[in-house]
Amino acid sequence: MQLNQVNYFSGDVHILKNITGSFYAGEITTLVGPSGAGKTTLLKLCNGLLSYQSGEIYIKDKRINEYEPVELRRSVGIALQSAPMISGSVLDNLELPLVLQGKKLSTQNAKELLNDVGLSGEFLKRNSKELSGGQRQKVSIARTLVNRPRILLLDEITSALDRVSQAEIEALIVKINRKYGVAIIWITHNLQQALNIGAYTWVMMDGTVVEVGESNLLLSPKNERVRKFVKGQLG
Numbered sequence: 459m460q461l462n463q464v465n466y467f468s469g470d471v472h473i474l475k476n477i478t479g480s481f482y483a484g485e486i487t488t489l490v491g492p493s494g495a496g497k498t499t500l501l502k503l504c505n506g507l508l509s510y511q512s513g514e515i516y517i518k519d520k521r522i523n524e525y526e527p528v529e530l531r532r533s534v535g536i537a538l539q540s541a542p543m544i545s546g547s548v549l550d551n552l553e554l555p556l557v558l559q560g561k562k563l564s565t566q567n568a569k570e571l572l573n574d575v576g577l578s579g580e581f582l583k584r585n586s587k588e589l590s591g592g593q594r595q596k597v598s599i600a601r602t603l604v605n606r607p608r609i610l611l612l613d614e615i616t617s618a619l620d621r622v623s624q625a626e627i628e629a630l631i632v633k634i635n636r637k638y639g640v641a642i643i644w645i646t647h648n649l650q651q652a653l654n655i656g657a658y659t660w661v662m663m664d665g666t667v668v669e670v671g672e673s674n675l676l677l678s679p680k681n682e683r684v685r686k687f688v689k690g691q692l693g
């Protein structure tokens with residue numbers, strides 16, 4: 459996915475300013491930065507939930523606003539911190555992206571998806587209300603894989619979890635990244651997480667990308683504001 463001079467305004471407010479850069483297939487890129495920097499807004503532009511006013515976003519040399527909405531939704535999966543579930547079973551939840559297209563999910567495929575996120579096939583019949591926070595997030599991630607997306611957007615998916623579940627989710631995202639070769643764009647407030655798992659990191663502030671590169675840039679940022687931000691987080 460490539461972004462070229464992307465600008466987004468909400469009314470008169472210039473929220474994202476000239477965002478340019480690439481997210482690569484088979485690589486994890488983390489987005490970090492202070493609250494209000496524009497990270498979530500950028501993710502929403504990448505899956506068409508919001509529309510930019512100028513610039514371009516391309517997936518495979520095709521502008522995202524030239525994709526049919528269903529095609530774009532299939533190509534770009536998103537998982538959120540809240541891991542929203544519909545009432546019903548885990549299978550009902552996994553199947554949701556297909557049901558919306560008038561299709562069904564085979565039990566075999568459903569079990570493989572659960573296996574991808576480290577859950578046994580027995581979970582298919584479980585009521586989604588009975589899942590722990592970590593299990594819910596795993597089902598939410600499995601659901602994003604139903605359409606075999608090229609790009610996976612993750613918004614703070616481990617923020618509400620305990621350390622053990624957090625480590626499990628990190629490991630399974632790395633595994634999924636290798637297995638499916640998707641481009642993963644992961645917003646995190648946890649800079650240690652960005653250092654541990656992301657190949658690349660974008661540091662955003664006030665609607666701009668202030669520093670970008672391999673994630674270990676966080677250990678010795680060039681930009682003074684980034685240095686201060688990192689010091690506050692990593693000590």
Ligand SMILES: Nc1ncnc2c1ncn2[C@@H]1O[C@H](COP(=O)(O)OP(=O)(O)OP(=O)(O)O)[C@@H](O)[C@H]1O
Binds near residue numbers: 468471491492493494
């Ligand atoms: N619907 C909206 N209307 C107006 N301004 C908005 C809207 N949504 C977000 N903003 C503003 O856009 C800016 C970027 O918000 P965004 O949620 O993208 O930041 P963020 O980096 O994801 O923050 P956080 O880390 O707190 O989630 C903020 O200044 C926010 O107040």
